[in-house]
Amino acid sequence: MKNQLDETKPIFLQIKEQLEDSVINESVKPGERVPSTNEFAGYYQINPATAAKGINELVNEGILVKRRGVGMFVTEHAKTILIKKRKKTFYENYMLPLKNEANKLNISKEELLEMVERGENHEN
Template identity: 75%
Template sequence: MKDKLDDNRPIFLQIKEQLEDSVINETIKPGERVPSTNEFASYYKINPATAAKGINELVNESILFKKRGVGMFVTENAKDILIEKRKQTFYENFIQPLKNEARKLHVSNEELVDMIKEGNINEN
């Protein structure tokens, strides 16, 4: 778990993203138990309902599943689901705006690909 939470963002989203990152980087593997709402609440000194909100969103997205009386566990295909979701978000938040700006500047697809390959978008 992270040492601190960001005061400028909803806590439940930070807990959700923290768990997503742990699944993607395989800190928590399929079938493994994730920290409980009470463990998050105790660690961060927050209301357990806040932690539960983030965890429940992951259950709704089929990232976690509940074993009654035992806890929440990572589903077998959680990593694949999360990677696809993050790719879509990456496309919407970064690629689309990049393509729109390139279009405004009359940068061709080939030039854009070359800029990306070079790693330096300041050179033409």
């Protein structure tokens, strides 16, 4: 877990994203238990309801499953679900604006692909 929270973003969202990142980078694997609402609350000195909000969103998305009296666990298909969701978000937040700006500047598909392939090697 991160030591500090970002004051510019809702806490429940940060907890949710931390858990998502842990699933994607496989520091938490399918079937493994994740910290409880109370563990998050104690660690960050926050209200347990705040932590629960982020965790419950992951339950609703099929990323975590509650096992009564035992805890929260990562589902078998959590990583696949998250990658699909993040790819969609990536497309909407980055690719669509990129394509729109490229159209405004009359940048062809070929030129755009060339720019992407150049990546970090391009200085201008």
